[in-house]
Amino acid sequence: MVLRRPPTITNEHDELRLFVRTMAAFWDLRFPGPVSMAASLENVLSASARAGRRIPISGLRDAAHDMVVRSRQVSAGVIREADAYCKEHGAVTLSTMIERVADAVSRIVATERIATDAEFYIIRDILADTTDKRLVGTARRAAERLVNDYEQQSRKAKA
Numbered sequence: 001m002v003l004r005r006p007p008t009i010t011n012e013h014d015e016l017r018l019f020v021r022t023m024a025a026f027w028d029l030r031f032p033g034p035v036s037m038a039a040s041l042e043n044v045l046s047a048s049a050r051a052g053r054r055i056p057i058s059g060l061r062d063a064a065h066d067m068v069v070r071s072r073q074v075s076a077g078v079i080r081e082a083d084a085y086c087k088e089h090g091a092v093t094l095s096t097m098i099e100r101v102a103d104a105v106s107r108i109v110a111t112e113r114i115a116t117d118a119e120f121y122i123i124r125d126i127l128a129d130t131t132d133k134r135l136v137g138t139a140r141r142a143a144e145r146l147v148n149d150y151e152q153q154s155r156k157a158k159a
Contacts, residue, residue, distance in 0.1 A: 015092055016060035017045075022091035023067040026082050061118055067094065068101050069125055105134055109143055114150040123147055 024038040041063075048055050071079055071094055083093040104122055114120050123143050126135055135143050 013054070013057050013060065016057070016064050017055065018089075018091045019086065019097065020060060020063045020067065021045075022086050022089045023064075023082065023094065025089075026085045027067075027070070029085075030078065030081065058118065062121075064097055065101065065118070065122060068097050071098060072129060072131075102134060108146070109135070109139055112142070112146065114146050120147065120150050 021038070021041060024041045028036050028038045045055065071082070079094055079098075083095050086093045101122060104119065105126060108114060108119050108123055114123060123135075124147055127140070127143055127147065
């Protein structure tokens with residue numbers, strides 16, 4: 001799947017949960033808003049725990065991807081601050097997650113196939129970001145074709 005951990009980490013679920021919690025706290029500290037991202041996340045996690053359920057790994061991957069997408073709107077200096085904050089709290093860094101998404105983009109385009117909704121959203125988000133230079137020229141056209149193919153397959157599956 002998309003945001004996989006290096007082989008040295010034994011529990012992807014715990015790694016992603018810690019990353020998402022840490023980044024939510026960082027965003028709240030750096031860009032305070034009317035609603036705390038960290039508090040909202042903790043409410044979801046604690047409700048899940050009270051119900052005896054674990055947050056699905058796909059949900060954590062989506063949340064981690066959302067953190068990467070949000071990072072596209074900030075300066076490199078803020079990303080360095082986030083990396084330091086993550087290291088300080090024992091979490092994988094934002095830069096590492098950004099690299100994992102970039103690796104996923106290369107892999108998806110190289111295989112010429114979008115296999116999951118998560119991959120679809122990664123490619124779609126990058127295509128929508130006109131400042132992102134990872135997909136240009138023929139690679140961009142190929143990615144657009146992959147997105148169109150995946151959307152058509154999804155429509156057929158629902159029909």
